[in-house]
Amino acid sequence: MSSQLCDRCNRVVNPGELLYRVSIKVRADFDGIININAKEIDLKKEFEKIQSVPEDLLEEEVYREFDFILCPRCKEIYCANPLHLPFGRT
């Protein structure tokens, strides 16, 4: 097993040292309610607009996945405030 780098601070994590893997999945959710004003929506134009967007961009709108390696110090920092909320809201 070779050394790995912490994705946050670039510290070398040598074989046998503790490291952490962070997997983040971001997916679109839907509550079943559609708020549209049918008078203002031109379905043909909306469909053409969607067709003009590259497929990979459409996929990124629906689902993204991230995988990171963290050293122990960066894991503590990350876990203390994973959403980077303002101080006092964590």
Ligand SMILES: [Zn+2]
């Ligand atoms: Zn680190």
